[in-house]
Amino acid sequence: MLEIRGLTTHYGSSQALFGVDMDLDAGQVVTLLGRNGMGKTTTINSIMGIVKASGGSIRFMGEELVGRASFRTANLGIGLVPEGRQIFPNLSLRENLVATASNHLGQADPWTIDKVFDFFPELATRTNSMGNLLSGGEQQMLAIGRALMTNPRLLILDEATEGLAPLVRAKIWDALERIAGEGMSILVVDKNLADLMRIASRHFIIQRGQVVWSGSTADLQADETARQTYLGF
Numbered sequence: 679m680l681e682i683r684g685l686t687t688h689y690g691s692s693q694a695l696f697g698v699d700m701d702l703d704a705g706q707v708v709t710l711l712g713r714n715g716m717g718k719t720t721t722i723n724s725i726m727g728i729v730k731a732s733g734g735s736i737r738f739m740g741e742e743l744v745g746r747a748s749f750r751t752a753n754l755g756i757g758l759v760p761e762g763r764q765i766f767p768n769l770s771l772r773e774n775l776v777a778t779a780s781n782h783l784g785q786a787d788p789w790t791i792d793k794v795f796d797f798f799p800e801l802a803t804r805t806n807s808m809g810n811l812l813s814g815g816e817q818q819m820l821a822i823g824r825a826l827m828t829n830p831r832l833l834i835l836d837e838a839t840e841g842l843a844p845l846v847r848a849k850i851w852d853a854l855e856r857i858a859g860e861g862m863s864i865l866v867v868d869k870n871l872a873d874l875m876r877i878a879s880r881h882f883i884i885q886r887g888q889v890v891w892s893g894s895t896a897d898l899q900a901d902e903t904a905r906q907t908y909l910g911f
């Protein structure tokens with residue numbers, strides 16, 4: 679579904695990605711791991727065209743994404759849950775869900791507000807609250823719901839549980855596990871390795887802008903050296 683080869687990205691004269699290679703098959707949950715500043719967000723933003731790749735290839739469902747405008751990438755079926763949630767502060771919860779909703783691919787049984795509320799019941803009682811008045815956990819659930827309302831084939835989450843209380847984090851992981859169980863392909867960046875190992879089947883570790891390790895959950899569990907060296911735990 680997603681095939682990244684030799685991806686390079688620069689911020690001005692400073693190079694952040696030095697040839698990232700990674701793959702994700704349809705229906706898989708894949709993680710991109712690494713310490714702070716190693717290039718996880720840059721990889722995700724390069725996929726989405728939020729930052730411009732300077733070289734290499736990103737193919738999604740056979741289409742080249744490098745050089746494509748972000749909205750055209752989104753229309754191909756990639757839903758982003760961005761770092762920092764980026765909820766529209768002056769729209770209500772319901773308006774946040776419908777503002778970017780679409781079904782460009784004509785998916786059968788598309789996501790609806792009620793289906794989002796089924797996954798995140800906490801949101802159902804807050805429909806008229808403005809985005810900036812929601813708690814961090816509610817905003818995060820809303821950011822996931824907003825991405826699902828675009829009926830993506832691939833959901834990308836950048837630090838979806840950062841700064842949230844353990845109980846809220848658990849709710850988000852449970853919902854993601856259910857969403858994955860429905861066959862959604864998911865690429866996730868997060869620091870909660872134990873939760874990631876529960877829901878993901880394949881992992882890529884990035885170090886200074888390059889993928890230095892990849893393998894299955896069992897491989898990652900067994901490879902304490904890789905975990906210590908690249909992740910610090």
Ligand code: ATP
Pocket residue numbers: 689692694712713714715716717718719720721
């Ligand atoms: P974190 O977990 O801290 O978000 P990350 O793995 O997502 O880290 P990136 O944010 O992709 O890392 O950063 C990769 C490198 O690119 C870092 O050296 C960072 O300083 C640099 N970088 C990121 N954004 C910019 C920017 N807007 N301008 C210049 N350099 C940047």
